[in-house]
Each structure stands twice: as structure tokens, then as C-alpha cells.
Amino acid sequence: MRATRLTPLATTLLLVTLGVAGCGGDDTTPEPETSSSASASDSPSASESTSESASATPSDNTQTPEPERPTIEITFEGDTVTPNGERVAVPLGEEIDLVITADAPGELHVHSTPEQELAYEAGTSTLPLVIDQPGIVEVESHDLELVVVQLEVR
Amino acid sequence: MGLPTAGRDLLAHGIGGAKDLPIPLELAIAGAVAALVVSFTVLAVAWRTPRYDAATSGRPAPAWLDRLTSSTAWRVALRVLGFVFFLYVAAAAVFGQDTLVNPFLGVFYTLLWVGLVPASVLLGPVWKAISPSRTINAVLAKVSGSDPEVGMYTYPERLGYWPAAVGLYAFVWLELVYPHSTEIGPVRLWCAMYIGIMLIGGALFGNRFYERADPFEVYSSLVAKLSVWGHRDGRLVIRSPLANLDTVPVAPGLVGVVAVLFGSTAYDSFKEASPWVKFVQTTSIPSGLIDNVALLVFCVGVGVIFAAGCMATGVGPDVRRSTLPDVFAHSVVPIIVGYIIAHYLTYLVEYGQTTIVQLSDPFSRGDDYLGTADLEVNYWLSFHPDFLARLKVGAVIVGHVLGVIAAHDRAVRILPRRHQLTGQLSLLVAMVFFTVGGLYLLFAA
Numbered sequence: 001m002r003a004t005r006l007t008p009l010a011t012t013l014l015l016v017t018l019g020v021a022g023c024g025g026d027d028t029t030p031e032p033e034t035s036s037s038a039s040a041s042d043s044p045s046a047s048e049s050t051s052e053s054a055s056a057t058p059s060d061n062t063q064t065p066e067p068e069r070p071t072i073e074i075t076f077e078g079d080t081v082t083p084n085g086e087r088v089a090v091p092l093g094e095e096i097d098l099v100i101t102a103d104a105p106g107e108l109h110v111h112s113t114p115e116q117e118l119a120y121e122a123g124t125s126t127l128p129l130v131i132d133q134p135g136i137v138e139v140e141s142h143d144l145e146l147v148v149v150q151l152e153v154r
Numbered sequence: 155m156g157l158p159t160a161g162r163d164l165l166a167h168g169i170g171g172a173k174d175l176p177i178p179l180e181l182a183i184a185g186a187v188a189a190l191v192v193s194f195t196v197l198a199v200a201w202r203t204p205r206y207d208a209a210t211s212g213r214p215a216p217a218w219l220d221r222l223t224s225s226t227a228w229r230v231a232l233r234v235l236g237f238v239f240f241l242y243v244a245a246a247a248v249f250g251q252d253t254l255v256n257p258f259l260g261v262f263y264t265l266l267w268v269g270l271v272p273a274s275v276l277l278g279p280v281w282k283a284i285s286p287s288r289t290i291n292a293v294l295a296k297v298s299g300s301d302p303e304v305g306m307y308t309y310p311e312r313l314g315y316w317p318a319a320v321g322l323y324a325f326v327w328l329e330l331v332y333p334h335s336t337e338i339g340p341v342r343l344w345c346a347m348y349i350g351i352m353l354i355g356g357a358l359f360g361n362r363f364y365e366r367a368d369p370f371e372v373y374s375s376l377v378a379k380l381s382v383w384g385h386r387d388g389r390l391v392i393r394s395p396l397a398n399l400d401t402v403p404v405a406p407g408l409v410g411v412v413a414v415l416f417g418s419t420a421y422d423s424f425k426e427a428s429p430w431v432k433f434v435q436t437t438s439i440p441s442g443l444i445d446n447v448a449l450l451v452f453c454v455g456v457g458v459i460f461a462a463g464c465m466a467t468g469v470g471p472d473v474r475r476s477t478l479p480d481v482f483a484h485s486v487v488p489i490i491v492g493y494i495i496a497h498y499l500t501y502l503v504e505y506g507q508t509t510i511v512q513l514s515d516p517f518s519r520g521d522d523y524l525g526t527a528d529l530e531v532n533y534w535l536s537f538h539p540d541f542l543a544r545l546k547v548g549a550v551i552v553g554h555v556l557g558v559i560a561a562h563d564r565a566v567r568i569l570p571r572r573h574q575l576t577g578q579l580s581l582l583v584a585m586v587f588f589t590v591g592g593l594y595l596l597f598a599a
Binding site for chain 2: 087111112113114115133134135136138150152
């Protein structure tokens, strides 16, 4: 008998807890970029700024005077590569530059959806890259069988 | 090697492209707090006399549904459907090209391994109904005039589910550790060995072998206990998922099955984490060894923690302490399903669609046998990471709540009265550890 009276109580408590949990999560809705504010200052308008050609006059970008193009430097030396599996935040749908310094030509595999392949020469080269779908995207050197960076695209 | 076939070289380490973003920290914490509060609430206020009883629970399903699902025509139709699909995919595996657009890989890793879970939760034990090895065994028995239920020997009950646990481990090893897991040849070999062992086992021990030793059937039938479909005295009944879960047949090795399922999924999250990737890539220990050890540690670790949680209680004279992990193992099933949903939902939805597109062209020649070749894959889920994160945490928490209730009911049934509350504490701690650990991996990996 005790159990039957207490069951609604338990249910209520459960719902309240889940409700609280839900509210806690809701705080993030208005400003989804709060967690990665450093790199995300240029991403709120990502959906509109996909037309890259207009970048000369960024009229809609009032906070940042000159949006810095995100750059990831990658160095291949023999059997090693730097970085080595780091995670890097990357804005969604914007062009980023991979600046590659290598002692031998090779190929990077970008495990985005869909997959992309980037070939580079020996010496220093700059490869542009755009990821149009949010997620964790691994950039892998197939020759070395190493993950170079994990791009956190949002 | 070195062939310019895009598919072959591209994915040395997995299929399905981008992975999910980590869930936000505040959501992970909210989920963890909810798990804690709910656990102790259940312990404090839930019923004190067992509520679920397989012999009486459930109400009869509509008579027409019972007649339909128990009819020979229905069973044969499902077997034929399953077997046709099996032959279709086997043809792709044998005659198709060794590229990632061969649907065999997607069917094996996505539709079968992950799709089995929602299919079984919604429809009941689906693998049992369509399993090709059961079908072959039944046909052979029909031809030779014997009974597929019985084999040459009686299945040794001491073995219990252990063969299935080993089979499941063989699967997750292939998927998560074996470096060539996305090449057709090795996966085809794995499947051939699986079918071969199933046929020999079926001939030796009859259908009992499939109930206890077929990894996919054990997985599917276990998860199907969270569906509303059950049987009582040969009649189809509709039960609450919790009452249904209570009817999981307890046998040795059940704890091994749930440990492999939960441990391997946790390892799959963990191995994507950047610090782990960095460690594996910089250490001088061969990565094959590390991966093997890590998967084993996760599975054995889950089993040991759970077993310790179950056994750290006072028991009555009629209960052997060493049987407790298997007796309570059913309560991990909802936790597994919640975590599988959290971990694999995007993969199932998005790579599942890709697989259905690929299925139309099994030999990679530009065919369109099923008319699905031109379908567009819908990536809505990936583009709504906030919604996805909430869904994941919700699934984990619901799974945790169901698991705690299931364990509580089992505890009040088998533990002596004075140990009923304290005896559950250690198990509760183990479950909270699994859930919070799972949430942490969703946040950090």
C-alpha cells in the first residue's frame, strides 16, 4: 500500500529532475557558441557568409574588423607529423587554410561527409578546406597511418 | 594498395565519415545529476514486494495478431524474406568490388549490428525470425525428416551464454580493433566462419544452440525484452517493457554478454578522444597491442565492476552469491540500449540511408535494382547537434532509470529482507558509474 502511494511521488521527482536537466540544457539555446567563444566569433553568420566572394567588404560583420582566416599549420618530418591528433575548433562552412610544410609529397584524407582528399607537394604549400557539415572530422595522413588533427566543426 | 580507387584507400579506420560533436558539458552534468537523483529516489520510495512475474504479467494480444504471428505462413514468409536478403548481400560480398560503396559493409556494420537494436525493441526477437543459419538448419531438418529443435546432443547448460559473449567479442574486435575492418575480404571471412560455426552448432545441439550461442540472436532477443511483445503459455501477450525485461532467461555468461556489449561501445567512444589518439600515436608500444588490450580492459572492466556491485550484498541461504551477476545482468540491457542510441543514432540514420542507396547497386556497376540508387541521404540530425545532444542524454537517462528499476525489482525478489536496501547500494553505484562514465565519454570523446 505504501508503495502505491509513493509511486506518484517517485514519478514526480523523476519528471522534475528531468525537467531541471532539460532547463539546464536550454540555457545554451540562445547562444550556442558560448562554449567555444574564442574561435566562434566569426561563425554566428556562417549560414549567410557561405558566399566567400563577398569577403572583401564584410558589412554584416560589425564586431570583428578583419575576420582572420583560420589556419592550421602541419609539419611533416620523416615518419612524424605535427600536430599529432590534436583537436582544433573550426567554423562550419568557412574556408580554412592548411599550411603544410613537408619533406616529401603526400596526401591528406579528410574524413568529412563526404570524404575529401588533399594532395600536397614537398616544401610549403597552402591548401584551402571547407567543411559543410557539423561534427568531428579527422584529418589523416594515409602514408603514415596517423591522425594529424581532429577538426571540431560547429 | 596504392590503387587509386577512392573508396579503398580512403577509409583505413572506419566508415561513415564525420563523427558526432561532443555533447555540451552542462548537459552531461545535468544528465549525471539526474541519474544520481533518480537512482536514490527509486531505492528510497519504490515498491518493497516484487512486482514483475513472468507467469502472470502481460495481457493477451488481439487474437488475430496472435493467430497471424504464430501461423506457419507468417514464419515461412519472414524466413524467406530474410534468406533472400541474405543471399542478395552475400552475392555483393562474393561478387562485388572491394570498395567502400559495396553495400556488404554497410549492411554488416550498420543495418545488422546497429539496426538490430531498434528493430528488436520495436518488433521483438527479429534475428530469431530471419536468421539464415536457423533457416538452413530448419530446411536441412525438413529434408532429413528430423526436428530442428533437437540436435545430436543436448546443449550443455553450463555453457550458458558464454559462446555468445565470445562471438560478440569477435564481432567488436573485428569492428574496432582489426586494422582491415573495412575491406571486404576479412569481413567476408568473418561472416563465413560465423555461418559455419552456427550450422555445425545447430546440427550438434539443435535450435537451443542459437538461443544461447548465436551472438546476433542473443543480442537481438535480449534487446527484444524491452519491447512490449512477449509469450506466456504459448500465447502472444503485451507487457510493459519492464515486466518483459524481467523474463530474460538467466543462464551462465549473461553477465559476459552485457559486459562485452557495454564495454565495447564505451571503448568505441573512448578511442576517438584526442588525448588517447595522441597517446597511441606517440608511444612506442605497437598500436595493435594497445587496441587489443584496451578493448579487453573495457569489456572485462565492465564485467568485473558489475559483478562486484552485484555480489557485495548479504544473501540468504538459498542463493549462491556467485550466481548474482547473471541474475542481475538483465538490468544492464536498458543501459546498453540507451547508450547504443546515444552512440550510434547518427551513424544508423545517416550511414543506414547510404547503405540503402548502395544496396541498389551491389556490384558497383551503376545498377539500380531496388530503385533506391538516386535517393538523397538526409543529414538533418548532423545539422542539429543541440537536438541530437539532448536526445542522447535523454536516451542514456531513460535507459538508466529502467535499469535501476529492473535491478530493484530483482533485488526485492531474491535478497533477504534485511539486505534488500543495503544490498542494492553497491549495484546502484556500479550502474551510476556506467551511466556517468557513458555521459562523460559522450562529452569528452
